Amino acid sequence: MNAPRVGVRLSDRQRLDWLQLLRSENVGPATFRQLVNHFGSATNALEMVPELAQRGGANRRIVIATREDAEREMEQARRFGVRFVAVGEPEYPPLMRRMDQPPPLLAMKGDLTIAQRPTIAMVGARNASITGIKMAQRLASDLGSAGFTIASGLARGIDAAAHKGSLETGTVAALAGGLDKPYPPENDRLYGEISERGVVISEMPFGWTPRARDFPRRNRLVAGIAFGLVVVEAAKRSGSLISARLAGEMGRLVFAVPGSPFDPRAGGANALLKDGAILVTEVDDVVSQILPLLDTPPVRTERFEEPEPLTSAPPPSESERDHIVNAMGPTPVLIDDLIRHTGLHPAQVMTILLELDLAGRLERHSGSAVSLVPTDI
Numbered sequence: 001m002n003a004p005r006v007g008v009r010l011s012d013r014q015r016l017d018w019l020q021l022l023r024s025e026n027v028g029p030a031t032f033r034q035l036v037n038h039f040g041s042a043t044n045a046l047e048m049v050p051e052l053a054q055r056g057g058a059n060r061r062i063v064i065a066t067r068e069d070a071e072r073e074m075e076q077a078r079r080f081g082v083r084f085v086a087v088g089e090p091e092y093p094p095l096m097r098r099m100d101q102p103p104p105l106l107a108m109k110g111d112l113t114i115a116q117r118p119t120i121a122m123v124g125a126r127n128a129s130i131t132g133i134k135m136a137q138r139l140a141s142d143l144g145s146a147g148f149t150i151a152s153g154l155a156r157g158i159d160a161a162a163h164k165g166s167l168e169t170g171t172v173a174a175l176a177g178g179l180d181k182p183y184p185p186e187n188d189r190l191y192g193e194i195s196e197r198g199v200v201i202s203e204m205p206f207g208w209t210p211r212a213r214d215f216p217r218r219n220r221l222v223a224g225i226a227f228g229l230v231v232v233e234a235a236k237r238s239g240s241l242i243s244a245r246l247a248g249e250m251g252r253l254v255f256a257v258p259g260s261p262f263d264p265r266a267g268g269a270n271a272l273l274k275d276g277a278i279l280v281t282e283v284d285d286v287v288s289q290i291l292p293l294l295d296t297p298p299v300r301t302e303r304f305e306e307p308e309p310l311t312s313a314p315p316p317s318e319s320e321r322d323h324i325v326n327a328m329g330p331t332p333v334l335i336d337d338l339i340r341h342t343g344l345h346p347a348q349v350m351t352i353l354l355e356l357d358l359a360g361r362l363e364r365h366s367g368s369a370v371s372l373v374p375t376d377i
Contacts, residue, residue, distance in 0.1 A: 010086050016070050017042035018105055019084060023065035023073070023205060024049060029101040030364050031357045034350065036104075049358055055321075056355030056362075077206045081195075082109045082179050093172075093201075095119065099224040099250060100366055103203035107179050110199035114170040118294055119149040120286060121226035121247070123219075123240040124158025125233040125265045132158060132233035132265065135257055137165035139230065142283035144169025148290070151225050153218050154187055154194075158232045158240075163194060171198040172225060176218035177210030178202060201225075219243040227290050228253030230280060234268030241268045244277070249366050253289055255280045316348040324352045325372070332369035 010018065021042040022032055027049070035045035046064060053062040077084065084105045085091045093115045096102050108115070120143055122136060140150045140162040150166035152159040154173040163171045173194045175182060179202050182191040194200055201221060204214060219242050223229055229247040231254070234240035244254050256277040259266020273279055280286055316324075323342050327333075339349050353370060356362040363371045 009089055014042070015084060015086065015105075016067070016074060017046070018086060019074060020065045020067060020070040021046050021049075022104055023069065025063040026053070026358050026360050028357075028364070029103055029203075031354065032104045033101070034354050038351075038354070052355045053358035056352075056357070056359030058359035062358060073206045077107060077179070080109070080180055080206070082107050082206065083112070084108075085112070091116070093119070093225045095226065096221070096224045099220075100368075101364070102224065103221075105203070107202045107204075107206065108199060109179055109201075110195050111170075111197070112199055114149050114199045115172055115201070115225065117149045117170060118147065118290070119151050119172065119226040120290065121151045121222045121229040121243070121252075122158065122162035122232065123152060123155075123222060123229065123234070123243045124162075124231055124269075125235065125238065125240065126156040126158075127265065128157035128161070128233050129263065129265060132257075132259070133161040136161035136232045139232070139257075139280070139283060139286070140165030140171075141169070143286060144171075146283065146287050148287075151222050153215075153222050153243075154182060154191060154200075155239075156184060156186070160187055160190060162232075163190060163198075167193060167197060173198065173200045174218050174221040174225070175200060175202040175210070176204065176214040178204050178206045178208040180206060181209050183210050215239060216242055216246075220246050223247035223252060224250060226252060227293050228255055228278075228286065230255040230257070230286060231269045231272055231277070232257045233259060233263075233265045234272075235264055236267040236271060238268050241272070244272055253278060253293075255286055255289075257281070314345075314348070316344070316352050320344055320348060321352050321355070324349065325356070328370070328372045330371055330374045332363075332365040332371045335368050335370060338370075 021027055036042055039045045039048055050062055085108050087102050087104050091112045122140060136158045144166040149170040149172055150162050151172040152162040171194055179200055219239060223243050223246040229243060229252055231240050231244055247254050254277045256269040256272040257280050259269055278289055327341055339346050361373050363373050
């Protein structure tokens with residue numbers, strides 16, 4: 001089996017196999033996990049990906065990352081002091097294992113033990129007020145003194161204040177690009193300090209320049225690594241609210257610092273409070289809610305499972321593929337509902353979805369839901 005249980009390390013060859021598969025076209029965290037579970041190893045999965053994509057209706061040959069590409073990225077990362085940590089290895093952030101579709105490989109640099117401690121995320125406005133920055137820095141410092149690591153996204157404003165406030169006690173910065181491409185440029189010095197005294201993480205390829213679409217994935221890491229997420233200032237339409245929504249979907253606690261109703265930068269945080277977020281005016285408001293969770297056994301730990309035998313169900317036919325495609329559309333549906341609706345064997349449904357995913361025709365959503373990628377009419 002080419003996937004480690006928690007606490008087991010990959011060999012160097014396995015790590016390269018994982019990186020090569022993960023960097024191949026249309027292979028995201030969920031697809032990666034299903035491929036390794038189904039075929040037993042990343043090596044076997046790499047051999048099968050082109051055939052699966054073709055059966056899924058790909059209109060061209062899927063691009064598989066070469067061994068040389070994987071070796072080059074691994075060497076670049078090594079020279080930069082970056083490690084690729086697999087989801088089952090001891091250094092992998094423990095709460096991130098419990099995410100829906102955790103990154104199979106997480107690029108990490110710095111003191112990796114900091115990411116092992118109980119963590120609280122903090123996010124907010126980039127154009128934060130002086131009061132908001134002061135509040136974020138003080139909360140981060142006080143939470144750090146209480147024994148918590150602080151996670152944020154290295155953005156301007158509240159993120160930077162949270163990192164600065166927790167630099168002495170432990171901070172994690174999640175990036176939207178590769179670990180050699182920190183953003184924004186004005187936080188380069190802060191990034192350097194965190195990479196030396198804290199820890200920086202990313203699921204993106206080394207050398208990847210972040211695009212607008214990559215920041216929600218960064219927000220997902222910030223939410224997933226923590227027991228709870230604190231919003232200090234946020235407008236009604238902001239990335240911080242995306243982080244809060246993601247945290248809520250993952251079952252994390254959502255906190256918000258109230259702000260003036262006359263300040264648009266507080267509109268999103270105040271709206272969260274109306275929707276049931278926990279009000280925060282001092283550090284004890286957070287600590288009192290998080291401490292009881294520290295002794296709670298994890299509800300779900302993401303792991304790779306032994307592959308289901310390929311003979312457990314007959315290979316899906318073309319008519320069965322059509323049945324699945326016809327039952328889907330641009331609106332997300334639960335995979336369990338697809339199985340019930342079509343009456344097909346679960347292994348057949350999962351195989352068809354995997355084929356569609358590799359062909360670029362499937363979109364995955366939280367809560368085990370899927371939809372078809374819209375096509376031009």
